[in-house]
Amino acid sequence: MIIGKHLVAGNWVGSDRTFSSDPAHGPSHDFAIGTPELVDQACHAAEEAFWSYGYSSRETRAKFLNTIADEIDARGDAITEIGTQETGLPEGRLNGERGRTVGQLRLFASHILAGDYLDKRHDAALPDRQPLPRPDLKLVQRPIGPVAVFGASNFPLAFSTAGGDTAAALAAGCPVVVKGHSAHPGTSDIVAQAIDAAIKACDIHPGVFSQIQGGDRSVGQAVVEHPLIKAVGFTGSLAGGRALFDLCAARPEPIPFFGELGSVNPMFLLPAAMASRAEAVGKGWAGSLTMGAGQFCTNPGIAVVIEGRDAETFIQAAVAGLGEVGPQTMLTDGIAQAYQKGRDTIRGTAGVREVLTTTCDLRNATPYLFVTTGKDWLDNEILGEEVFGPLGLVVTVKDEAEMLTVAMSLQGQLTATLYLDDGDTALGQKLLPVLERKAGRILTNGFPTGVEVSDTMVHGGPYPASTNFGATSVGTMSIRRFLRPVCYQNMPDALMPGDWG
Secondary structure, eight states: OOOOSEEETTEEEOOSOEEEOOOSSSOOOEEEOOOHHHHHHHHHHHHHHHHHHTTSOHHHHHHHHHHHHHHHHHTHHHHHHHHHHHHOOOHHHHHHHHHHHHHHHHHHHHHHHHOGGGOOEEEOOBTTOSSSOBOOEEEEEEEOSOEEEEOOSSOTTTTSTTSHHHHHHHHHTOOEEEEOOTTSHHHHHHHHHHHHHHHHHHTOOGGGEEEEOOSOHHHHHHHHHOTTOOEEEEESOHHHHHHHHHHHHHSSSOOOEEEEOOOOOOEEEOHHHHHHHHHHHHHHHHHHHHGGGGOOTTOOOEEEEESSHHHHHHHHHHHHHHHTOOOEEOSOHHHHHHHHHHHHHHHTSTTOEEEEOOOOOTTEEOOEEEEEEHHHHHHOGGGGSOOOSSEEEEEEESSHHHHHHHHHHOOOEEEEEEEOOGGGHHHHHHHHHHHHHHEEEEEESSOOOSOOOSSSOOOOOTTTTBSOTTOOSSSGGGGGGGEEEEEEESOOGGGSOGGGO
16 A cells, blocks of 8 residues: 655655655655755754664664565555556566566575675784884775665666665664655565564664655755765766765765766677677667666667678668567656657768657657667767667677777766677777776677676776776675775774674
């Protein structure tokens, strides 16, 4: 059952104003609008909770994460029902995303129990060292304090209320204040109920988690600027993320802003690979490009290929594959409008040729495919900006040298892909050092859509893909974002934090 209120330190609290959800289908529901006053209450409760939760054992936190996962699964049918209504995503996608959400909670629980993430180091004292003795030095990672998390529009579960940022912060020992996304408030409501139940079952301080629903821009600003918040996790648009990033930097006490802001995820299709499988790669690209209506941050929107017969084969195969895809419901009216605006921008750029024309309106998206040359790409920076949806752009370059120049021109990316065969090794060796500087994940002979939750995953990259190139928002290494190293000099073991033992 949807409550329609904010969860603040164990209490479901209403407010004077409400907003109505805008589902893709099914009934609309009313939700309380957040206020800066509620944010203040939640942040003070989080700070109070930190004095116990931040110093709790890894076993306590692991049990809490696993209990959250259990409570989410117990509400699985209700989450899928409201999630499909609000977002238009199919039932299978919501069930899969819930599996990923609870899976990462359980993975993080196992990871912190192992203790490797603490990076414990010990330099024993050297009292007889000359010319000066060395003191006993111990280092261990410690939680930073309350963390603000912004729910994402495109992942109502895996990147929202109990998603990766929340799971990582809780694993680290940091209480969380979530600013819910107004695109899926009902889904967020039910997931918050699951976390509330886990807090009670594990006897955790209720300030460890609060959720303030959206409906008012002042809520986002208030949580970012609150002096008790020590870091922010965000997944969303470049414009919105950059505005919050600037607020974090302008605070009297600047704090880290871990924002994942977007990427065109270029693919480089090398000659030998195209000679042997251009048609297959084109068909595969069409499928990846339209998966989930193209609303993945790792959607491969750009394909770079050397001009010629193989390039034309690739383009025609992509056109055929895309032509089989009908209209798909986008997550929100705003995303649909932004997609249409991005299409019009690409369409109106000099040197761009439209090779697949469709018609989309209202909240529906249909695929588009455009072709431009390497020279026109290099002359028009706007072609390198993300269009969130099932739109592809093929960049045909004259030769290997121009392909390398296009790679050098890229902004920061979440992913970059090489399609290559054995005959492409020399070119691949030239491209790889460039792509290492441009992307957080580099893959060969595959499509980047879909991100594995694991120890080795990096979901981040140089700006504007993310605001912190040394961090990842997916995988166990994401926990490190909410920790800082502390050195203890000549500290008796009795005073060391419990994580040291």
